[in-house]
Amino acid sequence: MTQITKCINGKTKIFGLLGNPVEHTQSPFIHQLFYEATEFNGTYNPFFVPVGQLEQAILGMRGLSLSGLNVTIPYKVDVMEYLDLVDPIAQAIGAVNTIVPVHGKLMGYNTDWIGLKMACDYYDIPIKGQECVIIGAGGAARGAVAMCLEGQATSVTIINRTREKAERIKNDLQKMDMDIPIYVGGLEDFHLVKPNSVAIQTTSVGMHPHEDASPIFNEEFFQKVDFIVDIIYNPKETVFMTKGREHQAKVLNGLSMLFFQALKAFEYWTDITLTASQIEWCLHQLETTVYNNTKN
Numbered sequence: 001m002t003q004i005t006k007c008i009n010g011k012t013k014i015f016g017l018l019g020n021p022v023e024h025t026q027s028p029f030i031h032q033l034f035y036e037a038t039e040f041n042g043t044y045n046p047f048f049v050p051v052g053q054l055e056q057a058i059l060g061m062r063g064l065s066l067s068g069l070n071v072t073i074p075y076k077v078d079v080m081e082y083l084d085l086v087d088p089i090a091q092a093i094g095a096v097n098t099i100v101p102v103h104g105k106l107m108g109y110n111t112d113w114i115g116l117k118m119a120c121d122y123y124d125i126p127i128k129g130q131e132c133v134i135i136g137a138g139g140a141a142r143g144a145v146a147m148c149l150e151g152q153a154t155s156v157t158i159i160n161r162t163r164e165k166a167e168r169i170k171n172d173l174q175k176m177d178m179d180i181p182i183y184v185g186g187l188e189d190f191h192l193v194k195p196n197s198v199a200i201q202t203t204s205v206g207m208h209p210h211e212d213a214s215p216i217f218n219e220e221f222f223q224k225v226d227f228i229v230d231i232i233y234n235p236k237e238t239v240f241m242t243k244g245r246e247h248q249a250k251v252l253n254g255l256s257m258l259f260f261q262a263l264k265a266f267e268y269w270t271d272i273t274l275t276a277s278q279i280e281w282c283l284h285q286l287e288t289t290v291y292n293n294t295k296n
């Protein structure tokens, strides 16, 4: 008989993800890597929350003294009203993806923007002093704009198919009061893109199974871009990234952002900081697992 080396016991901390759907999440695996790397006694579970049951789910978190929860689509906005306090940047972004219990109160944070910043730092994509252009104006774009403002970019330009949504982000995130200009335009307003820009692609265009698609094909755009972050991670390299690479841009896909947003949540919940070699080990395990399981 095989021996059980690790099992849930009375001291196991319980974490999880609230969403609908939750079947395809990578988060349990990523958090399991953190538990392995740090020998932390934890478990991370996807919780399917039926429509209309979000408030009950948060009451459940309180009643069961869960140690922390992530929140995903479609609840990142609505969850804010059931928390005791929301971090000011999460408030400006308008979305919470991480709930941290502190002395009986539930605090809401957004680790998507921090994860993006940590990924850029880890892979030497500069933000400070750079002209940044965000493609898209959905939930992910809000985090990307906040990241550029917090990271002290020189300017942030948001281009999106629906220009009004880019305007709305500008209005909301200007409240962060960072004194950094924000410009907005349509998806083809390439004249707004400054030379040597850092481009952050936040739309779902180009994601599996539509690998041939890209929000932008125009050469003028790619000539002006030195760095590309595409927050899609399946496929491993999107057409948008390939076109950037062909124009000598340094490129990064979205897997590291996913990884680091989880790492930041783990840090909030446990006060444990992983060492550089633990981070390297976890990232390697994640990349190997994700890309050996996809066609890339």
Ligand code: NAP
Pocket: 112, 135, 136, 137, 138, 139, 140, 141, 160, 161, 162, 165, 202, 203, 204, 205, 207, 215, 231, 232, 233, 254, 255, 257, 258, 259, 261
């Ligand atoms: P969202 O709120 O639905 O926003 C989607 C954005 O994509 C909008 O700006 C939309 O433009 C644009 N778009 C959609 N279809 C388009 C098309 N055919 N042509 C041009 N623009 C199009 O979604 P989201 O929450 O921001 O998520 C976007 C992507 O980010 C998803 O693929 C998600 O999986 C990924 N993501 C990755 C991470 C990570 O950790 N790597 C984290 C969060 C999200 P309109 O405004 O004109 O509709």
